[in-house]
Amino acid sequence: MFRIPETHPRYKSLLKREKIVAGIEAGITSRQGLIAHGRGEAFDYLIGERTLPAALRATEAAAALLLTAQKPVISVNGNVAALVTERVIELSELIGAPLEVNIFYWTEARVMKIKEHLEQHGATNVLGDKADARIPGIEHARARVDKDGIYTADVVLAPLEDGDRCEALIAMGKKVVTIDLNPVSRTSKYATVSIVDDIERALENLILMIKEKKKGEVKLLEDYDNKENLQAVINEIMERLKNEALR
Amino acid sequence: MFRIPETHPRYKSLLKREKIVAGIEAGITSRQGLIAHGRGEAFDYLIGERTLPAALRATEAAAALLLTAQKPVISVNGNVAALVTERVIELSELIGAPLEVNIFYWTEARVMKIKEHLEQHGATNVLGDKADARIPGIEHARARVDKDGIYTADVVLAPLEDGDRCEALIAMGKKVVTIDLNPVSRTSKYATVSIVDDIERALENLILMIKEKKKGEVKLLEDYDNKENLQAVINEIMERLKNEALR
Numbered sequence: 222m223f224r225i226p227e228t229h230p231r232y233k234s235l236l237k238r239e240k241i242v243a244g245i246e247a248g249i250t251s252r253q254g255l256i257a258h259g260r261g262e263a264f265d266y267l268i269g270e271r272t273l274p275a276a277l278r279a280t281e282a283a284a285a286l287l288l289t290a291q292k293p294v295i296s297v298n299g300n301v302a303a304l305v306t307e308r309v310i311e312l313s314e315l316i317g318a319p320l321e322v323n324i325f326y327w328t329e330a331r332v333m334k335i336k337e338h339l340e341q342h343g344a345t346n347v348l349g350d351k352a353d354a355r356i357p358g359i360e361h362a363r364a365r366v367d368k369d370g371i372y373t374a375d376v377v378l379a380p381l382e383d384g385d386r387c388e389a390l391i392a393m394g395k396k397v398v399t400i401d402l403n404p405v406s407r408t409s410k411y412a413t414v415s416i417v418d419d420i421e422r423a424l425e426n427l428i429l430m431i432k433e434k435k436k437g438e439v440k441l442l443e444d445y446d447n448k449e450n451l452q453a454v455i456n457e458i459m460e461r462l463k464n465e466a467l468r
Numbered sequence: 469m470f471r472i473p474e475t476h477p478r479y480k481s482l483l484k485r486e487k488i489v490a491g492i493e494a495g496i497t498s499r500q501g502l503i504a505h506g507r508g509e510a511f512d513y514l515i516g517e518r519t520l521p522a523a524l525r526a527t528e529a530a531a532a533l534l535l536t537a538q539k540p541v542i543s544v545n546g547n548v549a550a551l552v553t554e555r556v557i558e559l560s561e562l563i564g565a566p567l568e569v570n571i572f573y574w575t576e577a578r579v580m581k582i583k584e585h586l587e588q589h590g591a592t593n594v595l596g597d598k599a600d601a602r603i604p605g606i607e608h609a610r611a612r613v614d615k616d617g618i619y620t621a622d623v624v625l626a627p628l629e630d631g632d633r634c635e636a637l638i639a640m641g642k643k644v645v646t647i648d649l650n651p652v653s654r655t656s657k658y659a660t661v662s663i664v665d666d667i668e669r670a671l672e673n674l675i676l677m678i679k680e681k682k683k684g685e686v687k688l689l690e691d692y693d694n695k696e697n698l699q700a701v702i703n704e705i706m707e708r709l710k711n712e713a714l715r
Contacts (some may be wrong), residue, residue: 235500242499252489253482255499259506260513263650403510405712459706465652 244303248334251326252435254300257381264402266421267458274452276418277426281377281379282445283398283414285431289439290376290396293318297349298325302335302419308424310344315431318378321370322349325383327362359389379412380420387411398426404454415447417454453456485509489586491550495581496623501547504628511649512666514705522700523665524673527547529692530645530661531677532538536686537623537643540565546595548627548667549582554672562678565625573628575608575634595651608634626659627667634658647671651701662694664701 241258244250287293295313295403302309313320322335328349352365354372362435363386366372377390380400384407390397391411399412400423409415416423488505491497534540542560544567549556560567569582576597583594583710599612601619610633613619624637627647631654637644638658647670658664663670 238500238503241503245499252492252499252502253485255502256485256488256506256509259503259508260510261506262503262512263507265509266650403513405709455709455712459709462702462706464653465702 223400224380234266241303242301244299247303247338248331248379249338250299250303251324251331253326254298254303258300258376261381261419262401264404264417267461268417269461270419272418272422272426273454273457275450275457276416276423278445279414279416279447279450280418280423280426281430282447283416284322284427284434285439285441286376286398286414287316287318287378287419288431288434288454290316290318290374291443292374293376293378294348294374295320296323296371296377296379296382297321297335297339298381299331302338305420305424307340308428310339310342312424312428312431313344313346315428315435317346319370320344321367322347323340323366323371325363327365331388332360348365356386356389356393358392359385360438364389380423382408382412384408384411403440404451404458405418406464409451413447414445415453423465471644482621487641488547488550490545491546493584493672494585495578496585497546497550498571498578500573501545501550508628508649508666511664513607513652514708515649515664515701516708517666519652519669519673520701520704521661522697522704524668525692525695526661527665527673527693528677529689529694530663531681532686533623533643533645533661534563534565534625534674535678535681536688537565538619540625541566541595541616541617541621543624543626543629544568544582544586545570545628546582547661549585551587552667552671553586555668555675557586557589559625559671559678560574560591560593562675562682566593566595566617566620568614568628569593569594570613570618572610572633602637603633603640605639606632611636618695627670629655629659631655631658645646651698651705656698660694661692662698664698682712 239249293316295318297430298356322332332350336350339347348367348370351367354366354368355364371377376396378398382399386410387397388411396413399408400416400420401408404417471628488497540563543567564637569579579597582599586594594616595614598614600609601613601615618624623643625645629646634644634655635658645661647663647667648654648655651664
């Protein structure tokens with residue numbers, strides 16, 4: 222790793238980059254995943270690198286949806302595995318949902334690397350290496366899933382997901398929870414519940430809320446409106462841009 | 469390279485990613501450079517992946533500034549070398565300015581790789597391997613420049629530059645032209661002329677404008693206001709977000 226000077230004004234953001242770059246060394250993160258991370262960084266900058274009230278609301282809706290699911294599955298790609306290893310494993314145990322390795326730039330070697338990485342950190346239920354089913358309506362190489370996992374899940378938590386696949390999962394009748402910093406991405410638009418937040422912050426909040434909800438009776442948030450919630454994020458970005466000091 | 473399915477809605481953007489990923493294979497682009505590219509992608513998406521009128525105006529101001537400079541220098545980092553090799557070389561010849569390899573994550577090996585890459589593509593005046601001077605006011609490792617290059621230049625074209633270094637060059641009394649897709653970045657705010665555009669589109673326009681201006685007498689754009697120009701870009705982004713259809 223490079224030593225980032227602590228005097229650099231974007232020190233924290235640069236340190237976070239190092240974490241995902243390390244994912245490359247481990248054979249977990251794809252190079253295209255680094256670019257995708259950069260896209261996220263830009264949107265995080267626009268929302269002020271903090272959890273917006275709208276994101277908290279979406280996280281609460283997601284917690285209820287995951288807890289009332291018959292068969293929830295957590296989709297894990299290279300960036301998720303590199304950035305939030307411990308947190309996805311904790312979440313998996315907490316809601317009794319398997320982790321399914323599901324990557325956009327698919328190679329068997331990388332799937333196995335990610336599976337091993339998760340297991341080395343304590344995960345006990347990792348799918349994705351069978352790839353014995355296909356999501357209908359999307360191009361072959363991107364469609365691979367496990368029959369016992371995402372293919373038959375009713376609720377899928379798919380952080381940092383591709384828009385095409387999100388749309389196809391919805392078309393299969395599934396409910397999809399995404400975590401994506403871009404409020405106008407196709408993923409955010411298609412998902413049932415779109416958490417527009419940094420993945421570390423979002424999973425931390427999600428875990429806290431699930432722990433809290435498990436103490437009582439869990440009910441879906443009937444009045445939650447995902448479009449309205451995304452609009453609130455967009456409004457916040459516009460407000461921040463309006464106040465941007467250019468002198 | 470991975471084969472991107474042509475049916476993917478973001479086909480063009482994904483292809484562009486492949487180009488910069490290839491820069492890694494060649495030892496030219498840094499991994500952190502990939503993340504920076506992703507940040508740019510996000511802002512390009514927000515401005516509609518096209519050259520805004522404000523960007524054209526900044527490009528014209530930049531053309532005049534570079535043509536009237538006593539000693540212009542073009543700063544080249546890993547992403548610039550990977551994305552627009554031929555164009556920076558053409559620009560260098562056109563205005564008689566050296567290219568100076570100037571990278572954020574500095575290693576001598578990568579400086580030499582980039583220099584060789586540029587020379588293999590026909591560049592005849594490439595600096596940056598001496599690194600015998602320092603930009604005052606910034607941390608040692610980031611401060612390296614050539615005494616005969618950026619250190620004594622009056623106008624520096626520094627595309628995709630770090631905010632800290634842009635500020636330090638301005639503090640040295642230089643005029644700095646940047647190409648940066650983020651209109652609210654520190655780089656865009658500090659620069660003398662900030663071209664908020666994709667680097668390929670911006671250099672293409674800059675070369676055309678310089679060729680045109682060279683036919684007559686070159687005058688600086690006296691009424692060009694960089695802050696006002698950046699504000700126009702921000703307004704355009706807000707307008708686009710306002711019209712974003714969320715259904």
